[in-house]
Amino acid sequence: xxxxxxxxxxxxxxxxxxxxxxxxxxxxxxxxxLEVGKAMSAYDLVDYCKDQFGESIPAMSVYxxxxxxQEENLVHKLSLANKYIACAHITCDHAHGVPxxxxxxxxxxxxxxxxxxxxxxxxxxxxxxxxxxxxxxxLEMNCLCHDCVEHAA
Amino acid sequence: xxxxxxxxxxxxxxxxxxxxxxxxxxxxxxxxxLEVGKAMSAYDLVDYCKDQFGESIPAMSVYxxxxxxQEENLVHKLSLANKYIACAHITCDHAHGVPxxxxxxxxxxxxxxxxxxxxxxxxxxxxxxxxxxxxxxxLEMNCLCHDCVEHAA
DNA sequence: CTCAAAATGATATGATGTAACATTCTTGGG
DNA sequence: CCCAAGAATGTTACATCATATCATTTTGAG
Ligand SMILES: [Zn+2]
Ligand SMILES: [Zn+2]
Ligand SMILES: [Zn+2]
Ligand SMILES: [Zn+2]
Numbered sequence: 484x485x486x487x488x489x490x491x492x493x494x495x496x497x498x499x500x501x502x503x504x505x506x507x508x509x510x511x512x513x514x515x516x517l518e519v520g521k522a523m524s525a526y527d528l529v530d531y532c533k534d535q536f537g538e539s540i541p542a543m544s545v546y547x548x549x550x551x552x553q554e555e556n557l558v559h560k561l562s563l564a565n566k567y568i569a570c571a572h573i574t575c576d577h578a579h580g581v582p583x584x585x586x587x588x589x590x591x592x593x594x595x596x597x598x599x600x601x602x603x604x605x606x607x608x609x610x611x612x613x614x615x616x617x618x619x620x621x622l623e624m625n626c627l628c629h630d631c632v633e634h635a636a
Numbered sequence: 637x638x639x640x641x642x643x644x645x646x647x648x649x650x651x652x653x654x655x656x657x658x659x660x661x662x663x664x665x666x667x668x669x670l671e672v673g674k675a676m677s678a679y680d681l682v683d684y685c686k687d688q689f690g691e692s693i694p695a696m697s698v699y700x701x702x703x704x705x706q707e708e709n710l711v712h713k714l715s716l717a718n719k720y721i722a723c724a725h726i727t728c729d730h731a732h733g734v735p736x737x738x739x740x741x742x743x744x745x746x747x748x749x750x751x752x753x754x755x756x757x758x759x760x761x762x763x764x765x766x767x768x769x770x771x772x773x774x775l776e777m778n779c780l781c782h783d784c785v786e787h788a789a
Numbered sequence: 790c791t792c793a794a795a796a797t798g799a800t801a802t803g804a805t806g807t808a809a810c811a812t813t814c815t816t817g818g819g
Numbered sequence: 820c821c822c823a824a825g826a827a828t829g830t831t832a833c834a835t836c837a838t839a840t841c842a843t844t845t846t847g848a849g
Contacts, residue, residue: 504815504826504827506814506826506827506828508827508828509827524804524805525805525806526804526805540828540829541828541829541830542805542806543806543807543808543828543829543830543831544827544828544829546805546806546807547827547828548827548828551827562715562716562776563715565804565805565806565836585763585766585768585770587768588771594766594767594768596762596763596766598759598762599762602758602759602762605755605758606751606755606759609749609751609752609755610738610749610777610779613738613747613749614747614781614782615738615740615747615777615779615780615781615782616779616780616781616782616785617738617777617778617779618741618778618779618780619777619778620777621778622775622777623715623776624763624768624770624772624773624775625770625771625772625774626763626768626769626770626771627768627769627771628767628768628769629767629768629769632769657795657796657846659795659796659797659845659846661796661797662796677835677836678836678837679835679836693797693798694797694798694799694800695836695837696797696798696799696800696837696838696839697796697797697798699836699837699838700796700797701796701797704796718805718835718836718837
């Protein structure tokens with residue numbers, strides 16, 4: 484069984500567990516994101532599904548499906564790039580924490596990480612000191628990946 | 637002298653100091669952002685300048701002017717909201733560090749802060765541990781301001 | 790003053806995202 | 820099984836955000 488298929492199956496079980504339905508179209512969108520392995524715009528996904536799966540899914544539907552997948556923590560939106568990326572932890576059994584994203588400004592690679600609690604707490608204290616309350620520590624950070632740092636050197 | 641005027645003068649000196657020109661149109665855009673005191677889209681600014689200053693500045697020019705103002709650190713872009721906001725530290729004489737933004741998800745108030753170096757360094761180490769190099773610690777955080785926390789309680 | 794560079798304008802178009810209503814699919818109770 | 824109700828998807832139109840390209844105007848150094 485291909486890896487993408489395995490992850491999609493896992494996602495389907497995750498949905499079933501609380502009565503949500505990972506329909507065929509939703510599987511296709513999720514599969515596309517998993518196959519590509521990097522962030523794509525909604526319209527990129529329209530094209531990809533047309534080209535790779537022969538499925539014409541209108542943009543409106545893609546947006547709705549992306550909303551659903553985000554609610555299920557199967558996909559995340561990167562506001563810095565207006566793109567969407569498959570969750571890197573779909574097959575992990577632990578509950579999904581608030582993710583942080585490292586975005587390589589050179590090759591666009593994206594890494595989804597979970598920064599350790601003590602760092603987040605430090606950040607939270609900084610925010611409280613400024614008179615605000617941190618609601619969600621989802622962060623998107625402008626980075627360079629290891630490869631791009633090497634090649635630049 | 638009004639406060640906005642004072643800040644704009646300071647900005648003009650800042651530009652002059654290295655041969656950049658804070659033209660009249662650029663002053664108008666910056667003044668608009670300062671008067672409003674919150675984040676606005678480029679098209680919001682087109683309308684505002686038309687209504688408040690009787691200046692019809694085409695959107696294309698507004699975008700160019702915002703680009704200029706960002707390079708001068710007089711304005712920052714909030715990617716989370718696709719909006720622009722005047723820098724909170726124009727009249728500070730110290731060099732402008734990399735800012736972080738706290739955005740109230742309820743009333744849209746924005747606070748520009750500079751998180752202390754040690755926190756940023758901790759964050760940087762977390763990023764390095766993930767095999768990436770942090771290029772810019774500009775962060776946009778989904779928060780609630782103190783007032784909105786109170787009123788919700 | 791003159792000319793080149795900088796700034797701004799005009800026009801078109803691309804990219805991203807949502808509103809509103811229609812149609813189709815799914816599913817559980819009779 | 821059948822049907823009604825809700826969920827999912829389709830259609831159309833439009834709103835919003837942003838850039839490409841070329842023309843014109845403004846500015847300032849020489
Ligand atoms: Zn995730
Ligand atoms: Zn890279
Ligand atoms: Zn600033
Ligand atoms: Zn608030």
